[in-house]
Amino acid sequence: xxxxxxxxxxxxxxxxxxxxxxxxxxxxxxxxxxxxxxxxxxxxxxxxxxxxxxxxxxxxxxxxxxxxxxxxxxxxxxxxxxxxxxxxxxxxxxxxxxxxxxxxxxxxxxxxxxxxxxxxxxxxxxxxxxxxxxxxxxxxxxxxxxxxxxxxxxxxxxxxxxxxxxxxxxxxxxxxxxxxxxxxxxxxxxxx
Amino acid sequence: xxxxxxxxxxxxxxxxxxxxxxxxxxxxxxxxxxxxxxxxxxxxxxxxxxxxxxxxxxxxxxxxxxxxxxxxxxxxxxxxxxxxxxxxxxxxxxxxxxxxxxxxxxxxxxxxxxxxxxxxxxxxxxxxxxxxxxxxxxxxxxxxxxxxxxxxxxxxxxxxxxxxxxxxxxxxxxxxxxxxxxxxxxxxxxxx
Numbered sequence: 423x424x425x426x427x428x429x430x431x432x433x434x435x436x437x438x439x440x441x442x443x444x445x446x447x448x449x450x451x452x453x454x455x456x457x458x459x460x461x462x463x464x465x466x467x468x469x470x471x472x473x474x475x476x477x478x479x480x481x482x483x484x485x486x487x488x489x490x491x492x493x494x495x496x497x498x499x500x501x502x503x504x505x506x507x508x509x510x511x512x513x514x515x516x517x518x519x520x521x522x523x524x525x526x527x528x529x530x531x532x533x534x535x536x537x538x539x540x541x542x543x544x545x546x547x548x549x550x551x552x553x554x555x556x557x558x559x560x561x562x563x564x565x566x567x568x569x570x571x572x573x574x575x576x577x578x579x580x581x582x583x584x585x586x587x588x589x590x591x592x593x594x595x596x597x598x599x600x601x602x603x604x605x606x607x608x609x610x611x612x613x614x
Numbered sequence: 615x616x617x618x619x620x621x622x623x624x625x626x627x628x629x630x631x632x633x634x635x636x637x638x639x640x641x642x643x644x645x646x647x648x649x650x651x652x653x654x655x656x657x658x659x660x661x662x663x664x665x666x667x668x669x670x671x672x673x674x675x676x677x678x679x680x681x682x683x684x685x686x687x688x689x690x691x692x693x694x695x696x697x698x699x700x701x702x703x704x705x706x707x708x709x710x711x712x713x714x715x716x717x718x719x720x721x722x723x724x725x726x727x728x729x730x731x732x733x734x735x736x737x738x739x740x741x742x743x744x745x746x747x748x749x750x751x752x753x754x755x756x757x758x759x760x761x762x763x764x765x766x767x768x769x770x771x772x773x774x775x776x777x778x779x780x781x782x783x784x785x786x787x788x789x790x791x792x793x794x795x796x797x798x799x800x801x802x803x804x805x806x
Contacts, residue, residue, distance in 0.1 A: 476763060485713075485715045486711070486713035486715065486753045486755075487713070487715045487751050487753045487767050489765075490673060490753050490755060490765025490766070490767060491671075491672060491673075491765070491767060493763075493765050494672050494673045494764075494765050495672075510762065511758075511762030511763050511764065512762065512763040513757060513761045513762055513763045514760050514761055514762040515760050515761045516760055537718070538718065538719055538720050538746065539718060539720065539742060539743070539746045542720055542727075542730070542738075542739070542742035542746075543739045543742045543743055544739075578727065580717065580719055581717060582671065582672075582717075582767070
């Protein structure tokens with residue numbers, strides 16, 4: 423009888439712990455499902471495609487590796503958002519046939535080179551910081567969206583990690599912005 | 615039969631003639647073989663196989679980020695192979711730009727980082743001062759079959775980057791003019 427009680431208590435404890443652990447994990451998922459992205463932008467509502475241009479270093483002395491890393495990370499992060507029908511590379515010939523195309527232009531405004539060793543030794547210094555101006559333009563050059571976005575690496579990770587963080591922030595900014603529907607944009611252009 | 619033998623033994627001119635012919639044949643044979651060896655070595659000098667152990671940081675299509683493998687050149691193709699997986703390759707002629715860089719990274723990865731964090735009295739910071747290593751980075755900008763621009767970054771042992779870059783250029787990779795200038799080190803860690 424005592425053994426049965428112990429087993430029951432053990433089972434009860436296991437169930438309680440399982441429920442307690444699973445409940446908080448379900449909450450974010452439910453919240454995410456209930457609240458879609460602020461702009462409500464997915465392939466059905468904003469059927470834009472985007473072509474990512476090569477990163478312009480501007481006046482900043484930025485290593486080519488950083489430029490390429492930003493470019494590749496942007497392609498990667500924008501694909502992950504699933505906000506665009508297609509994410510095309512710079513120079514892609516198939517972009518000619520795409521009707522609703524936005525062009526993402528990225529210009530580096532500020533770059534603070536950092537040091538992984540300094541970060542590891544001091545914790546407070548040695549951060550790698552990047553600031554870019556990000557523009558989404560139509561084919562005719564009209565700027566649909568413009569933001570200044572930063573990305574940095576302060577603690578863990580290599581210097582190139584800053585490019586990944588920057589691209590993630592750019593994608594997040596675009597996701598949170600409201601992009602007009604292509605047909606409305608075309609009408610507005612026609613009215614001019 | 616005997617008559618012939620007598621004839622051979624008693625005709626020194628004929629013996630001399632045969633010796634002469636044999637010598638000519640030998641000289642011809644040696645000449646041909648030397649020429650053949652020279653030609654073979656000339657061919658190998660044109661396209662000798664080249665390979666280096668590298669870490670793929672990002673961008674090479676079909677390869678995971680931070681994958682270690684062998685970057686090799688076979689004729690006009692540049693290929694990257696990880697373990698037993700099939701090699702991913704591209705035509706060297708499609709490389710639009712090759713650039714070099716340097717970076718200093720903490721060694722040991724996550725286990726080392728955790729160990730340093732766990733070390734008492736800031737011992738981990740002291741370890742960080744010495745636990746870093748300099749690497750070369752090689753950035754490739756290439757175009758795919760549809761004209762899309764790709765950027766790939768590889769990490770190599772120090773000193774290998776220059777060799778690999780020269781090898782790529784010798785095999786037909788394009789290099790932008792800025793690369794002719796001496797390498798500029800932009801990271802604080804390297805420049806200071």
